[in-house]
Amino acid sequence: SMLITEVDLSPDLSNAKIFYTLPDKSKDKEASLALKKAAGFIRHELSSRTELRYTPQIHFQYDDSLDRANRLLSLMDGIETNPNE
Template sequence: MTIKLERLEQIIRKEVSEILQFEVKDPNAKFITVTDVELTRDLSIAKIFVTFLNKEVSNEEQMATLEKAKGFIRSELGSRLTIRKVPELLFKIDDSLEKGNRIDEILKNSKV
């Protein structure tokens, strides 16, 4: 992966996080954390990995919030970034934290 691509991924991660926190009007968006961004080599698609802090609302509802706000987020990104074409946004649930917690539990239980 090139340095330029990594830097752009970091910038998109930061900008999408800020847009979710301060620009999107849906209150559920405040509890969404962007954990990672993966760009394709041609910069046409950005996979945005998210976790949800609000456990009272289902993951499906929170993903629906992201899908509704996708166009707005992309247009905001376009105004903040100086790139020719803003990538299409694909939101994915990042379950690595849950998997890590499960592995920790298994390791703790195996030591006993």
Template sequence: MSRIRVQKVAEQMKKELAEIVRTSVKDPRVGFATITHVEVSGDLQHAKVLVSVLGTQEEKDGTLAALTKAAGFIRGEIARRLHMRVAPELLFRLDESGEYSDRIERVLKTIHDGEDGGSAGE
């Protein structure tokens, strides 16, 4: 299948997944979850969904477990909303890129503050 078509499906899936998670998934373990990225295979059989979750590691794990449990329901909703005969199998993963960039920023700030403190005494 063309890459352009796969990218369009991924973008539309991202929008629909966000709406489904926000309004239709009733599991109380689903906290403040944001769909950050959807990567669809070329044959549209599999989709990796990256989810950013605010909260403790326990809350993140709970949200991921709830989404994984609801994957069949969500997949059916995706098929219905996107008019697909068969929706891709969904694989939910935590998106830790935001936390990683925050950690790098803190380290760089610490280094920068350390340099400022050292140069002031010279």
């Protein structure tokens, strides 16, 4: 499964950058290739389902912000606090 975390649309609506994350980061390369292959189909479907004058080019990018947040939380959990200080 995949989670779309954010979509950035350029001001002129010509480009859409879609950020995604995966529960299993080891599948990122495989997912990236599949998304790249599917981008044209997704763009065609978007075009047929919306009334936009121009359909944006679609670009997918793995979102590592959740990975970074989890690493930070893990580091914070590892910090021992002294309640006497």
